[in-house]
Amino acid sequence: MTTATLKGNERPSIGEFFLRAPAVGPALALLVAIVVFSLSTDTFLDLDNLSLVVQQSLVIGTLALGQTLIILTAGIDLANAAAMVLATLIMAKLVVGGVSGIWALLLGIVATVVIGMVTGSLVTRIKLPPFIVTLGLLTVLTAAAKLFASGQAVPVADELLKWLGTRRYLFGGIPITYGMTLALLMYLGLWYALTRTPWGKHVYAVGNAPESARLSGIKVNRTILSVYIVAGVIVGIAAWQALGRVPNADPNAFQLGNLDSITAVVLGGASLFGGRGSVLGTMMGALVVAVLRSGLTQLGVDALYQDVATGALLIGAVCVDRFARRQQS
Template identity: 75%
Template sequence: MKALVLRTPAVGPALALLAAVLIFSLTTDTFATADNLSLVVQQSLVIGTLALGQTLVILTSGIDLANAAIAVLGTLLMAQLVLGGTSAPLALLLGILVAIGIAAITGGVVTGISLPPFIVTLGMLTIVTAAARIYAGGQSYPVTDELLTFLGTRQYLFGYVEVTVGMGLALVMYLIAWYALTRTAWGRHVYAVGNDIEAARLSGIKVRRTVLSVYLVAGLVYGIAAWQALGRVPNADPNAFQTGNLDSITAVVLGGTSLFGGRGSVLGTLVGALIVAVLRSGLTQAGIDSLYQDVATGVLVIVAVAVDRFSRGRQA
């Protein structure tokens, strides 16, 4: 079992998720209900989508601190454009294109002048956050358009399990990303760049093109996260998801993806996002203060990084 966990990063997080669900099911009366479990998944959607893009960047040994800010700006653009008379499909498209454009600028700076991704995305976080607040004028904007809130549309599976369109879209996105990373040359190049950028270059991989493509795909994902956010809460708020970047990194790390690049999987990230949501829901129902919830999450992140360092040492 130990060897399996070390070889397959997603196994450990999956076992941790099952353990958390079991513990909270036994210690609370309301956790293991169909309604609550559905709510937990819904609460993980936006962070889980942001974490998908974050995973791609981290696999190349980078990091993106601006992902949540990009999504927030996307929600504001979509909402204001529709309120100003723009058709909803065009507003949605423009919001996603702006997210891709910002990510492209980030990737261009990282690959063009070889600045550390941490510094570039930290600067982009400040710029995009300020731009969103200036654009919104300090106001939030309610969203009533059916297309912009479409991902929040609810259906009932088997007659009593509530699911949303956003859940289905998130699952499809994860499956596409998994296929791209594990079954295509592009995916092999992403892992190779994260493992050893110089070795990847010497083997003929176009490193700059690969890294830039990762940021472009991540930007697309952030734009869809903005759409997910409006489906979850039909209100565009410039102050939303202030810790979304850190929460997405937490989900990635808890999912078994190495912060040092080249190791991990998007399916592990999906499990990591669910772990975060399960912990918050279970601890809340157990009456644990939110500050202590943050402490517990922080400890888990440190443990996950320590395990990753240990496993890399064993494989060296």
């Protein structure tokens, strides 16, 4: 029995419930994590700490936005964090070389867009699997970043590149940054694009059944390519977020950023098989990852065990997705 056949007082099964409202699971997980860490630590609910948790989620949360689009089309991006790191180095190196901050920022974003176009073209034109394409690009971009920076971090002094980390106080006491505001606007913008525009409907349709989408008149290849291009823009903005958080372009930074972004998206209720997921769920998933790491850090848990916990969460989220789909079928 599917959701569409429910009638009268019949209640949907657990699987159908999570398929209809995928953001509910991560919202509950976020609530449980906040309660647990607030009871086990004395400082977790402090406004400064909560603000710091959100700030720590911004880079991964922004990467996860682009990852959401790609996963919705049944793809995956293993190279997004490597592309972001390369973009931070391009921005930093250009500024050191005398280029103005605005041009350095734009050229860094252009670089990630070009990477997105190359990835999308290989997926749509040559029909290579996204996993293989982005796995190869992960290796290439990681090496390119280290070669470009000669293995050394590049400090960033330009005010525009650091601007997103500027702190202000809302209502006189709640610390926020411009990066938080930008991230919120991006989430709202992408939510609108996915839920209120024909392009968004095409993205979901392509992820659900690409052949059916093609037969209904949707240009599948063009839609997928546009997804990788938009994701490229988002990765470039994530690089700006990273420099706002830490004004230092490091070729060795965010080595697990790609996996953290995938974790955030899957925790948010998206399906790795495509066609299901939401911007709200991704936001919740990114916050769950940030809350988990912050809470475990305050409890004195080693960073390696934090990685174990994050990986376990990812496996658990995929198991829930599989269970939900089996319940629906």
